[in-house]
Amino acid sequence: MAMAPTPGSETTKAGEIDETHDPALRSWVESANGHAAFPIQNLPLGVFSVGGGAPRGGIAIGDAILDLAALPALGLLEGEALAAAQAADAPALNAMLALGAGPRRALRRAVSRLLASDSPARAALEPLLVQMAEARLHLPAHPGDYTDFYVGIHHATTVGSLFRPDNPLLPNYKHVPIGYHGRASTVRPSGTEVVRPVGQTKAPDAASPSFGPVGRLDYELELGVWIGTGNALGSPIPIREALDHVAGLTLLNDWSARDVQAWEYQPLGPFLAKNFLTTVSPWLVTMEALAPFRRAQPPRPEGDPRPLPYLWDEADQAGGSFALTLEVHLASAAMRAQGTAPLRLSQGDAQAMYWTVAQMVTHHASNGCAMLTGDLLGTGTLSGPRPGTEGSLMEITRNGRLPLDLPGGETRTFLEDGDELTLSGRFEAEGFQPIGFGPCSGIVAPARA
Amino acid sequence: MAMAPTPGSETTKAGEIDETHDPALRSWVESANGHAAFPIQNLPLGVFSVGGGAPRGGIAIGDAILDLAALPALGLLEGEALAAAQAADAPALNAMLALGAGPRRALRRAVSRLLASDSPARAALEPLLVQMAEARLHLPAHPGDYTDFYVGIHHATTVGSLFRPDNPLLPNYKHVPIGYHGRASTVRPSGTEVVRPVGQTKAPDAASPSFGPVGRLDYELELGVWIGTGNALGSPIPIREALDHVAGLTLLNDWSARDVQAWEYQPLGPFLAKNFLTTVSPWLVTMEALAPFRRAQPPRPEGDPRPLPYLWDEADQAGGSFALTLEVHLASAAMRAQGTAPLRLSQGDAQAMYWTVAQMVTHHASNGCAMLTGDLLGTGTLSGPRPGTEGSLMEITRNGRLPLDLPGGETRTFLEDGDELTLSGRFEAEGFQPIGFGPCSGIVAPARA
Numbered sequence: 001m002a003m004a005p006t007p008g009s010e011t012t013k014a015g016e017i018d019e020t021h022d023p024a025l026r027s028w029v030e031s032a033n034g035h036a037a038f039p040i041q042n043l044p045l046g047v048f049s050v051g052g053g054a055p056r057g058g059i060a061i062g063d064a065i066l067d068l069a070a071l072p073a074l075g076l077l078e079g080e081a082l083a084a085a086q087a088a089d090a091p092a093l094n095a096m097l098a099l100g101a102g103p104r105r106a107l108r109r110a111v112s113r114l115l116a117s118d119s120p121a122r123a124a125l126e127p128l129l130v131q132m133a134e135a136r137l138h139l140p141a142h143p144g145d146y147t148d149f150y151v152g153i154h155h156a157t158t159v160g161s162l163f164r165p166d167n168p169l170l171p172n173y174k175h176v177p178i179g180y181h182g183r184a185s186t187v188r189p190s191g192t193e194v195v196r197p198v199g200q201t202k203a204p205d206a207a208s209p210s211f212g213p214v215g216r217l218d219y220e221l222e223l224g225v226w227i228g229t230g231n232a233l234g235s236p237i238p239i240r241e242a243l244d245h246v247a248g249l250t251l252l253n254d255w256s257a258r259d260v261q262a263w264e265y266q267p268l269g270p271f272l273a274k275n276f277l278t279t280v281s282p283w284l285v286t287m288e289a290l291a292p293f294r295r296a297q298p299p300r301p302e303g304d305p306r307p308l309p310y311l312w313d314e315a316d317q318a319g320g321s322f323a324l325t326l327e328v329h330l331a332s333a334a335m336r337a338q339g340t341a342p343l344r345l346s347q348g349d350a351q352a353m354y355w356t357v358a359q360m361v362t363h364h365a366s367n368g369c370a371m372l373t374g375d376l377l378g379t380g381t382l383s384g385p386r387p388g389t390e391g392s393l394m395e396i397t398r399n400g401r402l403p404l405d406l407p408g409g410e411t412r413t414f415l416e417d418g419d420e421l422t423l424s425g426r427f428e429a430e431g432f433q434p435i436g437f438g439p440c441s442g443i444v445a446p447a448r449a
Numbered sequence: 450m451a452m453a454p455t456p457g458s459e460t461t462k463a464g465e466i467d468e469t470h471d472p473a474l475r476s477w478v479e480s481a482n483g484h485a486a487f488p489i490q491n492l493p494l495g496v497f498s499v500g501g502g503a504p505r506g507g508i509a510i511g512d513a514i515l516d517l518a519a520l521p522a523l524g525l526l527e528g529e530a531l532a533a534a535q536a537a538d539a540p541a542l543n544a545m546l547a548l549g550a551g552p553r554r555a556l557r558r559a560v561s562r563l564l565a566s567d568s569p570a571r572a573a574l575e576p577l578l579v580q581m582a583e584a585r586l587h588l589p590a591h592p593g594d595y596t597d598f599y600v601g602i603h604h605a606t607t608v609g610s611l612f613r614p615d616n617p618l619l620p621n622y623k624h625v626p627i628g629y630h631g632r633a634s635t636v637r638p639s640g641t642e643v644v645r646p647v648g649q650t651k652a653p654d655a656a657s658p659s660f661g662p663v664g665r666l667d668y669e670l671e672l673g674v675w676i677g678t679g680n681a682l683g684s685p686i687p688i689r690e691a692l693d694h695v696a697g698l699t700l701l702n703d704w705s706a707r708d709v710q711a712w713e714y715q716p717l718g719p720f721l722a723k724n725f726l727t728t729v730s731p732w733l734v735t736m737e738a739l740a741p742f743r744r745a746q747p748p749r750p751e752g753d754p755r756p757l758p759y760l761w762d763e764a765d766q767a768g769g770s771f772a773l774t775l776e777v778h779l780a781s782a783a784m785r786a787q788g789t790a791p792l793r794l795s796q797g798d799a800q801a802m803y804w805t806v807a808q809m810v811t812h813h814a815s816n817g818c819a820m821l822t823g824d825l826l827g828t829g830t831l832s833g834p835r836p837g838t839e840g841s842l843m844e845i846t847r848n849g850r851l852p853l854d855l856p857g858g859e860t861r862t863f864l865e866d867g868d869e870l871t872l873s874g875r876f877e878a879e880g881f882q883p884i885g886f887g888p889c890s891g892i893v894a895p896a897r898a
Contacts, residue, residue: 144593145634150717160716170715175658176649180717181630181724185594185819186682195683197816200625200757209624211757211815233635233726234644234897260816266619267609268599268629269718275630276816277682308649308660366660367646367709367725368897370634448683448817 020112021292023433027115028122029129032062036426037283037436040115043108044283044437045093045248048135055138057088057096060283060438061115064129068107074124076114080106092142093284097228097247098373101287104228104247108288137282140250141226141374143187146278147364148222148254148378149179153354155381158395174304177311177355177363179377182254183275187376189282194442196417197276199260209263213447216258216400217415221328221348221391221423224252224280225357225377234368239313242358245371248286249357251326251423251440252378253279258394258414280376281423281440289435293427294319298351310366311359320356323429325349326382328391332410333418340407342422348384348391417446469561470741472882476564477571478578481511485875486732486885489564492557493732493886494542494697497584504587506537506545509732509887510564513578517556523573525563529555541591542733546677546696547822550736553677553696557737586731589699590675590823592636595727596813597671597703597827598628602803604830607844623753626760626804626812628826631703632724636825638731643891645866646725648709658712662896665707665849666864670777670797670840670872673701673729674806674826683817688762691807694820697735698806700775700872700889701827702728707843707863729825730872730889738884742876743768747800759815760808769805772878774798775831777840781859782867789856791871797833797840866895 019025020041026033027040038044038060048065049055056069069089071077077085084103087096097104114121150156153173160168172178196217202209228247231237237245254274261273297320306312326349329342355363360379365371383391390396393414397404400413415421423440468474469490475482476489487493487509497514498504505518518538520526526534529548533556536545546553563570599605602622609617621627645666651658677696680686686694703723710722746769755761775798778791804812809828814820832840839845842863846853849862864870872889 145632147720172651172658172712172715175651176713178713178717178720180720181632183594183630183818184633185679185821185824188682195817198685199816202621202624208754209621209757211759230634233637236647257816263621264625264627265716265718266621267714267718268627269714269716271596271627271629272812272816272818275818305657308658310660363721367648367706367721368644369632369721369724372634375634 017291020109021432023431026117027061028117028119029061029064029115031064035062037438038062039433039435040112041433042285042289042435043111044285044289046140046283047092047138050130050135055091057093059111063132065132065135067128067130070128076121077110081110094141094374097141100229101244104286105288108286137189139187139189140282140284143184143374143376144372146182146184146187146376147179148182148380149177149360150380151177151355152352152380152382152391154352154385155383155391158383162399177360180269182278186275187278187280190279190440192279192442194255194277194444196444196447197257198447199257199272200263201259202263214257214259217444218256218258218393219421220254220256220381221326222252222254222381223379224250226284227371227373227375230371230373231365233370236368237362237365239311239316239358239362242361243287245361246287246357248284250284251281251425251437253423253440254378279440279442281437283438285437290322290427292432293323293429295321295323297321297356311363316356316358320358321353322350322427324425324427326425329422331420332406334408334410335406336420338408343406345396346388346390348382348389352382352384353379415444417444419444466740469558470881472880475566476510477566477568478510478513478564480513484511486887487511488882488884489561490882491734491738491884492560493734493738495589495732496541496587499579499584504540506542508560512581514581514584516577516579519577525570526559530559543590543823546590549678550693553735554737557735586638588636588638589731589733592633592823592825593821595631595633595636595825596628597631597829598626598809599829600626600804601801601829601831601840603801603834604832604840607832611848626809629718631727635724636727636729639728639889641728641891643704643726643893645893645896646706647896648706648721649712650708651712663706663708666893667705667707667842668870669703669705669830670775671701671703671830672828673699675733676820676822676824679820679822680814682819685817686811686814688760688765688807688811691810692736694810695736695806697733699733700730700874700886702872702889703827728889728891730886732887734886739771739876741881742772742878744770744772746770746805760812765805765807769807770802771799771876773874773876775874778871780869781855783857783859784855785869787857792855794845795837795839797831797838801831801833802828864893866893868893
């Protein structure tokens with residue numbers, strides 16, 4: 001996918017490398033230089049507020065946020081970049097994303113120049129910087145609909161084996177990008193308290209169900225895919241065009257109550273087990289920023305069926321995966337009190353995705369289903385094939401049978417009150433500056449009386 | 450539930466009978482008197498537009514619509530009723546519904562007086578009437594989230610027996626109001642063309658799946674429940690308060706592609722089989738209008754478990770069902786061309802609901818899930834226990850094995866292109882004027898190339 005830089009072109013496509021990706025590029029915002037997540041090569045989109053002020057669009061740069069809503073007044077932007085910044089003066093970036101990829105890319109290129117070390121606009125821009133530590137971060141866009149897929153094949157196999165030892169992967173899995181609708185009203189940004197839900201559960205040996213705080217609270221490590229531009233009802237999205245509809249990615253934690261899930265999910269799928277909260281990292285890393293990190297989708301194992309033509313595109317296969325490392329860390333209340341470093345629960349990568357983002361989008365719209373700007377798709381849990389790469393506690397502890405040791409003598413089968421769970425991700429590729437998402441965290445709070 | 454009339458009280462509750470329900474009440478809008486759906490005792494809420502005008506709120510009265518957005522300027526309203534009418538000047542009634550039940554009820558009482566035969570305001574109001582035949586009807590509110598339940602126990606049993614002859618009703622059914630998330634972006638008002646979707650299917654005897662127009666297109670007869678006021682994330686809705694959160698009901702057709710459903714739904718539930726279109730009747734019949742038709746929920750059969758306390762409320766059981774007759778009619782293209790009357794496919798009632806609307810709402814929010822104004826809940830298919838009361842073709846034709854004869858020599862196993870399918874419903878109770886929803890219709894169009 002990597003193509004030669006095309007400096008000066010405002011029509012650079014999402015998959016193309018241009019001067020905004022130059023690893024030698026540095027910013028006059030000093031904290032950006034060498035920043036683990038937000039160097040000048042990233043420039044992710046988000047929504048922030050300060051004090052009691054109105055939420056508005058911003059771009060993360062190092063430890064700071066560039067206030068997009070205030071940018072147009074400086075007279076430094078024109079054309080599509082100006083239109084994009086103007087549309088970002090809103091409590092959600094839906095209007096900006098709805099402008100399409102052209103204005104989004106034009107803004108990236110303009111902001112890259114403005115924040116570069118040699119920018120003559122530094123003095124004008126400095127007052128528009130907000131320290132991230134002083135800001136409250138919101139969702140980047142309002143999700144009209146949220147859909148969760150199941151493309152992590154190792155997760156699907158492991159979980160399937162817990163419930164169906166003889167038949168872990170169902171016959172449709174390698175033909176259909178399996179997904180289901182989730183709850184949009186409970187998607188929240190990183191840092192939102194994870195109140196332990198109450199729910200109806202039935203122990204396998206109990207005569208009847210009971211209702212109370214759930215016992216098997218779990219996380220799921222996923223990527224979130226944000227739709228930039230949608231499609232009209234009845235008009236499918238061809239796979240060659242699918243990524244044109246995607247604005248970018250975040251991390252996504254699909255918090256799950258396993259005991260509720262086991263009792264409620266037949267025959268129509270997960271419902272209350274998962275709709276009490278879904279946490280995403282607040283900074284949307286654009287498809288433009290990801291361009292250097294796209295990789296060939298791993299070839300399907302020998303003997304796997306070739307997908308139907310509507311799901312198959314050679315260009316998608318050539319760039320459908322990402323050079324991305326994903327990590328999960330846990331810090332209990334005791335560990336935090338003692339100053340113990342969080343325990344890394346797992347480290348995985350995007351190779352776990354049996355289906356690409358483009359295949360997810362195209363399948364979703366293949367029956368004419370309307371995707372809307374700001375819609376959110378989850379990939380499903382991205383577990384690797386080996387111990388140490390699992391994307392949920394259910395997999396790590398084999399559904400609670402093998403407790404996990406924490407530093408300081410604690411053990412865990414599922415999440416306890418006070419636990420802080422953090423997802424993180426890092427894109428790395430030879431010859432490019434690494435970028436990240438920033439954290440996707442939540443602390444578990446006791447159930448409310 | 451029926452209580453003595455409390456004339457003059459603006460604080461009448463949803464379950465109470467007042468002078469707006471007086472069967473002797475007549476309107477100066479002549480078409481309302483004796484109207485099957487929209488006599489002056491109904492006054493349902495909706496959104497309409499005329500020509501290229503902006504959509505805005507209205508109230509159906511006979512064959513006409515009272516333009517709510519134009520009403521405040523007449524100076525005939527005050528207080529909460531005025532606030533409700535002002536909030537109805539919008540392309541969706543979310544802002545009006547968010548005001549809560551008080552303003553909604555105050556507006557009903559005020560409009561009832563204004564439209565009554567003896568109203569001195571007739572001359573002022575006549576210019577605000579729009580003929581329904583000249584208007585385009587929209588969704589009454591923007592649904593942020595859409596959830597479909599499965600409370601029709603006869604449907605669940607029959608469908609279960611098709612897939613699991615030995616175990617038709619799963620063990621959780623009588624404990625959990627089973628539901629799943631649907632797609633909000635594809636909810637449309639009656640009259641929307643039902644384009645036959647394409648999709649991935651696999652015949653039981655086929656070696657591999659194929660992709661093309663679906664063969665087993667079906668309807669599902671449901672009620673739609675519109676949320677009036679929501680709850681904060683983390684704050685459940687006690688069952689005694691559940692109906693305070695409900696604005697009212699519509700008819701709902703959960704169009705379904707059975708061949709897609711059979712192949713895709715394991716293990717996470719229905720997805721593309723149902724998210725291509727959901728049609729609702731455009732007029733929201735308020736809980737106030739329904740008050741005379743609330744009936745005791747049928748007692749649970751001997752031996753059925755008593756629901757857990759969070760789902761149980763004696764007052765809800767006393768008034769959780771409705772004196773409602775539901776009908777489904779089919780007219781093929783040939784029948785319509787020949788002037789043949791539509792064939793009634795089934796006639797059922799709300800007794801099929803194993804769980805009440807209040808139980809659905811309370812269960813949904815029991816884990817703290819946030820319900821929002823305008824959210825839509827489907828009941829699931831409301832089939833009765835006997836032949837002639839089925840709520841889907843899958844049930845009528847036993848999954849296509851027993852073709853149905855249409856007038857003129859045609860037969861049907863599932864819907865064919867050109868078929869017009871119409872749901873209707875009528876509330877009837879001794880001593881009260883019957884009311885209805887108006888039609889919920891769609892004509893099947895061929896799949897797009």
